[in-house]
Amino acid sequence: MHNGSKVTVVGAGNVGATAAQRIFDKGYADVVLVDIVDGLPQGKAVDILESGPVSGSDASIVGANTYEETAGSDVVVITSGIARKPGMSRDDLLLTNMKIVTSVVNEVVAQSPDTVLMPVTNPLDAMAQRAFQVSGFPKQRVVGMPDILDTARFRTFLAMERLDVSVESIDAWVLGGHGDSMVPVVGSTIVGGQPISKLIPKGRLDAIVKRTQDGGAEIVNYLKTGSAYYAPSLPPSSRWSRPSSSTRSRLSLAPPTSKASTDRRTLRRSPGQAGSERRGRDHRVRPHRRRIGRPLQRSADAVRELVEVMDNANG
Numbered sequence: 001m002h003n004g005s006k007v008t009v010v011g012a013g014n015v016g017a018t019a020a021q022r023i024f025d026k027g028y029a030d031v032v033l034v035d036i037v038d039g040l041p042q043g044k045a046v047d048i049l050e051s052g053p054v055s056g057s058d059a060s061i062v063g064a065n066t067y068e069e070t071a072g073s074d075v076v077v078i079t080s081g082i083a084r085k086p087g088m089s090r091d092d093l094l095l096t097n098m099k100i101v102t103s104v105v106n107e108v109v110a111q112s113p114d115t116v117l118m119p120v121t122n123p124l125d126a127m128a129q130r131a132f133q134v135s136g137f138p139k140q141r142v143v144g145m146p147d148i149l150d151t152a153r154f155r156t157f158l159a160m161e162r163l164d165v166s167v168e169s170i171d172a173w174v175l176g177g178h179g180d181s182m183v184p185v186v187g188s189t190i191v192g193g194q195p196i197s198k199l200i201p202k203g204r205l206d207a208i209v210k211r212t213q214d215g216g217a218e219i220v221n222y223l224k225t226g227s228a229y230y231a232p233s234l235p236p237s238s239r240w241s242r243p244s245s246s247t248r249s250r251l252s253l254a255p256p257t258s259k260a261s262t263d264r265r266t267l268r269r270s271p272g273q274a275g276s277e278r279r280g281r282d283h284r285v286r287p288h289r290r291r292i293g294r295p296l297q298r299s300a301d302a303v304r305e306l307v308e309v310m311d312n313a314n315g
């Protein structure tokens with residue numbers, strides 16, 4: 001059933017193992033699951049493999065603590081690192097996860113120099129920049145995923161407003177970084193051809209925007225010992241193989257060498273299929289630029305600050 005592709009998932013914790021399971025279940029690719037904990041990726045890989053006869057997947061999945069098995073991967077999903085606990089922001093993870101992502105990228109690139117890297121580890125935008133810097137890959141081969149998750153959360157909360165439509169009929173974007181300063185673009189949100197402002201009062205919309213921005217923290221506060229993983233594991237297990245028309249944007253990645261370059265890139269989203277050099281038409285947000293320009297600037301500034309902290313740490 002699968003197409004001969006190979007995906008490595010680094011980190012066999014909540015996000016990584018769930019992403020690996022989803023890729024395996026759909027038969028998208030053979031999977032290598034890597035973790036530093038002895039036995040953890042091996043045990044989870046066998047467990048997932050044994051579901052094949054029921055799910056109908058003929059893909060293979062193996063676990064490993066080293067990187068030889070990962071050689072020749074088409075895509076490497078990086079979920080290794082610490083997750084936040086209640087009271088922590090994503091940014092609190094920065095320096096610990098920077099070291100983990102740096103070492104992981106060095107390992108995977110040595111085995112798979114032509115792969116596409118998909119960092120998931122938080123703070124995601126900073127880790128994606130780190131992966132980009134360490135790998136030396138062109139920006140098309142370092143692909144973030146927060147737009148899909150954040151937009152999915154935004155669309156979910158809108159759909160909960162009894163709009164009486166499928167979530168698939170809600171066309172929305174969240175731009176900016178994957179942090180508290182992300183920017184759900186209310187002005188371009190369309191439901192069944194109608195602007196959302198005609199369907200939901202402003203006060204409710206403001207509350208939905210806030211809930212979207214706090215979407216990760218809401219789940220951390222419920223779970224107490226870790227962070228979300230069911231929704232976060234979906235983008236890395238689907239977007240590289242099946243781009244969705246309703247999740248049509250992504251954050252382009254490139255080093256923020258200057259204020260202007262970061263701003264431009266943060267403003268710009270383009271449809272993309274991870275794993276492919278081919279990119280579709282750019283979608284710019286010109287109609288709403290005046291209204292969302294300042295929030296996007298704040299979001300770009302927040303990401304740039306993290307990158308500067310990493311650069312100064314020289315790790």
Ligand SMILES: NC(=O)c1ccc[n+]([C@@H]2O[C@H](COP(=O)([O-])OP(=O)(O)OC[C@H]3O[C@@H](n4cnc5c(N)ncnc54)[C@H](O)[C@@H]3O)[C@@H](O)[C@H]2O)c1
Binds near residue numbers: 010013084104
């Ligand atoms: N981008 C997003 O939308 C998003 C969403 C949820 C979680 N996350 C992030 O993903 C990361 C993982 O979250 P989780 O819930 O799966 O955490 P988890 O603790 O369940 O799993 C992390 C795994 O990484 C492994 N690990 C640590 N260092 C490693 C290394 N050097 N090499 C290989 N494996 C290593 C650990 O042993 C552990 O099994 C966290 O940083 C979390 O904040 C991102």
